[in-house]
Amino acid sequence: MTRQMALVGFLQAQNCTNLPSSWRHPDSRDDSMSADYYQEIARILERGKFHMAFFDDRLAMPDRYGNDHAHTVEYGIRCVKMDPIVVLTTMGMVTTKLGLASTASTTYFEPFDVARRFATLDLMTGGRAAWNVVTSVNDGEALNMGREQHLEHDLRYDRADEFMEVVLGHWDAWEDGSLVIDKTSGRFADPTKVKRLDHKGQFFTSRGPFTVPRSAQGHPVVIQAGASGRGQRFAGRWGEVIFTAARNLANAKQGYDAIRGEAAKAGRDPDQMFLCNLITPVTAATKAEAEDRMAVIQKLPLEIDALSLLAEGSTSISVPRGSTSR
Ligand SMILES: Cc1cc2nc3c(=O)[nH]c(=O)nc-3n(C[C@H](O)[C@H](O)[C@H](O)COP(=O)(O)O)c2cc1C
Numbered sequence: 001m002t003r004q005m006a007l008v009g010f011l012q013a014q015n016c017t018n019l020p021s022s023w024r025h026p027d028s029r030d031d032s033m034s035a036d037y038y039q040e041i042a043r044i045l046e047r048g049k050f051h052m053a054f055f056d057d058r059l060a061m062p063d064r065y066g067n068d069h070a071h072t073v074e075y076g077i078r079c080v081k082m083d084p085i086v087v088l089t090t091m092g093m094v095t096t097k098l099g100l101a102s103t104a105s106t107t108y109f110e111p112f113d114v115a116r117r118f119a120t121l122d123l124m125t126g127g128r129a130a131w132n133v134v135t136s137v138n139d140g141e142a143l144n145m146g147r148e149q150h151l152e153h154d155l156r157y158d159r160a161d162e163f164m165e166v167v168l169g170h171w172d173a174w175e176d177g178s179l180v181i182d183k184t185s186g187r188f189a190d191p192t193k194v195k196r197l198d199h200k201g202q203f204f205t206s207r208g209p210f211t212v213p214r215s216a217q218g219h220p221v222v223i224q225a226g227a228s229g230r231g232q233r234f235a236g237r238w239g240e241v242i243f244t245a246a247r248n249l250a251n252a253k254q255g256y257d258a259i260r261g262e263a264a265k266a267g268r269d270p271d272q273m274f275l276c277n278l279i280t281p282v283t284a285a286t287k288a289e290a291e292d293r294m295a296v297i298q299k300l301p302l303e304i305d306a307l308s309l310l311a312e313g314s315t316s317i318s319v320p321r322g323s324t325s326r
């Protein structure tokens with residue numbers, strides 16, 4: 001079988017792209033808070049044969065630098081973060097093949113809720129949903145979500161392991177063939193094929209039965225991007241698509257081997273996973289045109305963009321060389 005590269009468009013349901021200053025680009029649209037904007041991106045990605053559109057997410061503005069949101073808002077540094085699942089739904093309505101993925105946190109949500117939202121997206125889009133499982137990053141998110149402080153790193157992954165058991169348990173609650181929908185007999189579904197989970201664990205209790213039947217693809221695709229030893233163990237255990245952010249080939253190979261090794265240790269077939277490494281290409285018809293585009297992009301970011309994102313512990317800061325201070 002010919003191996004194919006999986007292409008994922010890394011997006012943000014925000015006022016900028018992954019490049020924090022992108023809203024200042026002369027060609028960028030001013031309506032990034034409209035369905036029309038995201039539907040246009042979805043159509044372009046589908047036309048370009050991308051497998052998936054993916055929304056990064058965080059449950060707070062990057063306001064840790066100076067402990068103040070004034071600069072975050074004034075300079076538009078990822079200060080808008082809409083609910084990515086709602087945005088994905090609008091994109092799903094104008095496409096037929098594009099995978100639709102977003103992040104949701106195992107630290108701040110309940111597994112039943114996350115399982116239900118993604119299972120619903122999966123049904124509404126004919127089996128195109130995917131969930132990027134994250135444990136979240138900083139205290140800003142904790143403060144917005146009813147806690148004083150973010151949980152400790154490895155404890156977050158212990159909680160995430162149990163979170164996955166609950167989500168996958170719920171996703172399997174309705175066996176294939178459980179829906180009958182027979183008006184003549186009056187039977188909607190076969191009760192022997194719909195199970196209660198009755199989960200009682202260290203972090204979660206969730207009874208069920210789950211309220212969303214299985215989709216055509218069984219359940220949404222699970223994405224993971226753990227990079228630490230504990231994170232890679234988690235990714236190897238659960239991830240079907242793995243995101244990495246290696247900066248060079250040696251680093252990429254090391255990560256690739258480590259994740260595949262963890263999957264094998266968890267009793268899974270590493271060939272069943274897709275590994276996708278983050279790149280930020282600037283494309284054009286010719287090299288000279290691409291360089292001109294790059295030059296425009298490089299002039300956009302301010303030092304404050306980088307400082308804000310570093311302070312929030314961002315793993316995806318793409319502020320090119322040449323940032324100007326303000
Ligand atoms: C491509 C990519 C996308 C990511 N998206 C998110 C995200 O949306 N939200 C988030 O909190 N973390 C995100 N992360 C961070 C990872 O989930 C993970 O926490 C990080 O790689 C550090 O690994 P560790 O958790 O094992 O320490 C992303 C990482 C990568 C490489």
